[in-house]
Amino acid sequence: MSRGARLTVYGLLAVLVLALGFGAWGLWTMFGAGARHGPTSAQWHAAQDRVRELEQQVATLSRSDQISREANRDLQATLSDREEQIAGLRADVAFYERFVGATAQRRGLAVHELKLQPQTDQAWHFTATLTQNLNRGAVNRGRLQLSVEGTRGGKLETLDWGRLRQQSQADGMAYSFKYFQQIEGEIVLPPDFQPLRVTARLQPDNGERVDQSFTWAQAADAQDDAAQRPG
Known part of the structure; x- marks a missing residue:
């Protein structure tokens, strides 16, 4: 993986960790004050909404990471293909020069x-x-x-x-x-x-x-x- 791709992945992971951390803090905040009597219905629904939000963030970050990896693989494949094309063109030029260049040795059929x-x-x-x-x-x-x-x-x-x-x-x-x-x-x-x-x-x-x-x-x-x- 290239340095840029690694930095992208590390950044996504950092965002994911922060999101989970804030989510956990939010749940503790909602439930902590009413822990003795249990969460209210409103708190429970709010917690469910927060969990779904965090799950969506995790899914989005995972998808972004997958896209980054796929893009990196595609880039590497494209670079490899271009290198092969360049090598082929250089070989063609060398072949042409061997027969039509000014210093080419004369050969019959x-x-x-x-x-x-x-x-x-x-x-x-x-x-x-x-x-x-x-x-x-x-x-x-x-x-x-x-x-x-x-x-x-x-x-x-x-x-x-x-x-x-x-x-x-x-x-x-x-x-x-x-x-x-x-x-x-x-x-x-x-x-x-x-x-x-x-x-x-x-x-x-x-x-x-x-x-x-x-x-x-x-x-x-x-x-x-x-x-x-x-x-």
Whole structure:
């Protein structure tokens, strides 16, 4: 809890203690003088009214304390969210500068990162980050396909793009970008297939094909590195 919130809570508690103290003194004052003969009806009703008033004050103070705590939690959550947004923006800037900055190293068409996320036992969602800054300003167009090597029944097996997409004539995923782009899609592995390696194949409309391989464990365990996230 922040210092301001603590001071607010302490202040509420102090008011509550004072209210209860004055309430007790008031009851003693009303009943003390007539204690030998018992309280009158008027005194009794006045006491009941005072008790209800004090109960209402306690309820109000308790609610105020709860609101203060909730507001503090909301503030902390908002600050945490803003810090994450700032970190993300800084990561985006670092990523952009790596490819479009004046001192950026020139690189041709490549798969900067390939990430796989399980959807079901056989279905996987992939995210491929494509990059290039060799031809500045030029638009790169083409198609992306994946293939997966693994074992099934103790034998090596390679699944091409058509089998992964469960369409024999499946087209690759189209891409078109100047510096970087993320391509997302779904692939499906057959039952009892143990994947070992995944290969991303980029076929530009004009230019030579680019193949890049990643171990399955590397792609499946890939995290959103703050320095590698494109916006």
